[in-house]
Amino acid sequence: MTLQPAPKIKLAHVRKEFGGTPAAIVAVESLSLDIRPGEFLAIVGPSGCGKTTVLNMLAGLEPVTSGTMTMDGKAISGPGAERGVMFQDYALFPWKTVAGNIGFGLEHGPAGHGLSRAERDARVARVIDLVGLKGSETKYPHQLSGGMRQRVALARLVANEPEILLMDEPLAALDAQTRIILQDELLRIWGQDKPTSERRTVVYITHSIDEAVFLADRVVVLSSHPGRLKRIVDVDLARPRNDETRKSRSFSELSQTIWELIREEAYRATMQ
Amino acid sequence: MKHFLIRLATPIILVILWQLLADAFGSPRMPRPSAVVASATKLIGSGDLITALATSLGRVFFGFMLACAIAIPLGILMGSARAVERNLDPLVESFRPVAAIAILPLVILWLGTGSMAAIVIVAYAAFFPILINTIAGVKRIDHNLMRAAYTMGVPPATRMWVVLLPAALPAILVGMRIGLGMAWTAIIAAELAVGAKAGGEGGIGQMMFIFYSYSVELNGIVVCMIAVGIVALVLDRILRAALHAAVPWSRL
Ligand SMILES: Nc1ncnc2c1ncn2[C@@H]1O[C@H](COP(=O)(O)OP(=O)(O)O)[C@@H](O)[C@H]1O
Ligand SMILES: [Mg+2]
Numbered sequence: 061m062t063l064q065p066a067p068k069i070k071l072a073h074v075r076k077e078f079g080g081t082p083a084a085i086v087a088v089e090s091l092s093l094d095i096r097p098g099e100f101l102a103i104v105g106p107s108g109c110g111k112t113t114v115l116n117m118l119a120g121l122e123p124v125t126s127g128t129m130t131m132d133g134k135a136i137s138g139p140g141a142e143r144g145v146m147f148q149d150y151a152l153f154p155w156k157t158v159a160g161n162i163g164f165g166l167e168h169g170p171a172g173h174g175l176s177r178a179e180r181d182a183r184v185a186r187v188i189d190l191v192g193l194k195g196s197e198t199k200y201p202h203q204l205s206g207g208m209r210q211r212v213a214l215a216r217l218v219a220n221e222p223e224i225l226l227m228d229e230p231l232a233a234l235d236a237q238t239r240i241i242l243q244d245e246l247l248r249i250w251g252q253d254k255p256t257s258e259r260r261t262v263v264y265i266t267h268s269i270d271e272a273v274f275l276a277d278r279v280v281v282l283s284s285h286p287g288r289l290k291r292i293v294d295v296d297l298a299r300p301r302n303d304e305t306r307k308s309r310s311f312s313e314l315s316q317t318i319w320e321l322i323r324e325e326a327y328r329a330t331m332q
Numbered sequence: 333m334k335h336f337l338i339r340l341a342t343p344i345i346l347v348i349l350w351q352l353l354a355d356a357f358g359s360p361r362m363p364r365p366s367a368v369v370a371s372a373t374k375l376i377g378s379g380d381l382i383t384a385l386a387t388s389l390g391r392v393f394f395g396f397m398l399a400c401a402i403a404i405p406l407g408i409l410m411g412s413a414r415a416v417e418r419n420l421d422p423l424v425e426s427f428r429p430v431a432a433i434a435i436l437p438l439v440i441l442w443l444g445t446g447s448m449a450a451i452v453i454v455a456y457a458a459f460f461p462i463l464i465n466t467i468a469g470v471k472r473i474d475h476n477l478m479r480a481a482y483t484m485g486v487p488p489a490t491r492m493w494v495v496l497l498p499a500a501l502p503a504i505l506v507g508m509r510i511g512l513g514m515a516w517t518a519i520i521a522a523e524l525a526v527g528a529k530a531g532g533e534g535g536i537g538q539m540m541f542i543f544y545s546y547s548v549e550l551n552g553i554v555v556c557m558i559a560v561g562i563v564a565l566v567l568d569r570i571l572r573a574a575l576h577a578a579v580p581w582s583r584l
Contacts, residue, residue, distance in 0.1 A: 119483055141485030151480035154581045155498045165484035168494050200581040220484060 067094035074127035086286035087113040098259035102276035110287025111265045144222030150213040152201040159197040165220040191215045206233040224261045371551035383532025384539045395454025407466025432457035433521040445527035457518035458511035469503020502582040
């Protein structure tokens with residue numbers, strides 16, 4: 061057992077209800093979880109199990125009903141620029157071009173404080189390059205395909221360089237090939253070639269088990285109605301990960317393990 | 333060219349029918365195309381028609397600006413603060429069906445006759461469509477856009493300017509387009525409040541009123557009606573183009 065550094069984010073007995081009593085929907089119940097600095101944490105679970113709700117609470121957009129949620133020991137009481145969010149529906153500004161969307165946080169938020177105009181533009185250009193959007197800088201979101209919009213949302217998140225990246229099914233709208241390419245890109249952006257101390261912390265929601273296993277250090281499996289912690293699976297696949305990883309036996313074994321954990325519920329959710 | 337001719341066919345046939353029917357059955361005083369054209373030539377030649385339209389357009393412009401200056405901020409406030417909306421909505425809804433011409437007597441009592449009275453009536457007519465569309469636009473904005481800016485640490489006041497306003501802008505512009513149409517429609521009623529003036533100085537509405545009640549020139553009235561219609565069409569086309577240019581991202 062190696063010595064673990066203090067958790068970056070700590071959830072203790074978190075419960076989330078929607079609507080008033082007595083007709084309240086319990087979306088998340090007694091969720092306790094430590095998120096370590098620099099780790100890539102994936103959350104999987106059947107649809108409707110409360111994944112987005114957990115992410116919104118981490119983002120500070122939804123208050124917890126009871127329990128505590130702390131970052132660096134301090135309670136999370138609202139959004140902060142150090143926690144960047146990539147929304148499930150991208151939330152791109154329709155009146156901004158690709159470059160305008162990506163530079164939005166730098167232009168109007170604290171992420172751009174202390175940066176000159178030229179430095180901001182340079183950062184935007186670099187990130188556009190990174191996600192493969194070169195040539196589309198002046199397009200508007202409505203002129204882009206779903207996959208390209210998703211890249212813009214990813215680029216906007218990355219451009220703000222938040223300490224913690226909260227991502228809600230960020231690659232879900234992409235075709236299989238593009239998704240694989242962007243998974244590799246994502247790991248590179250996150251810093252899988254760097255020591256853990258230089259990596260950012262990522263909380264990554266996905267409904268794809270393969271994706272969770274390929275990307276994450278640990279996979280949190282939630283069960284539904286209400287959302288509870290079912291198991292945390294350690295993914296001890298070597299880094300850097302690449303196509304070899306996808307073909308390896310331990311990769312498929314881990315995927316299989318997680319699949320068995322949620323199979324029953326996934327079926328049940330489908331039948332409903 | 334051919335398309336142009338086809339589009340003109342209906343009006344040309346109607347004008348010919350009008351002339352034929354008026355010649356066959358009408359009294360000598362009934363307006364007919366030949367007389368209307370003669371009247372129009374005279375009114376344009378003397379410069380009176382142009383002066384009248386320019387005067388009216390000026391009033392519509394100021395009234396419209398006044399309406400925007402009040403309706404847009406108020407609409408944003410009502411659309412974003414539930415408490416404000418609940419307080420003001422009954423007031424707005426009870427005034428909305430009151431036509432601009434119905435407030436004419438009150439306006440004349442308060443402001444006397446003159447341009448100011450006409451401007452206020454025009455502003456009243458333009459006010460409601462702008463207000464209603466602004467409220468709807470603000471209410472309908474994608475909640476996640478505000479949340480996205482919030483998570484990027486953009487302060488609340490800045491969020492108003494850089495998210496709320498641009499997100500509601502297409503709806504506000506639609507309201508402005510409808511509002512300008514209403515303002516121009518109201519000008520004829522509004523200029524009843526101007527008081528009789530010679531030539532075109534009173535505006536197109538006053539000119540019509542003089543033709544009606546003093547000189548009894550029916551052909552002149554028809555010329556005014558056609559001029560009002562043409563200006564309305566041109567105004568709307570200009571605004572539509574401006575709207576598309578202003579919000580290229582929005583498929584209005
Ligand atoms: N704002 C809300 N009001 C009421 N119920 C909600 C709200 N947001 C989510 N829920 C409910 O909470 C549960 C979890 O939703 P969500 O977190 O979106 O699940 P997931 O992202 O895993 O699909 C669902 O039953 C959903 O209907
Ligand atoms: Mg979700």
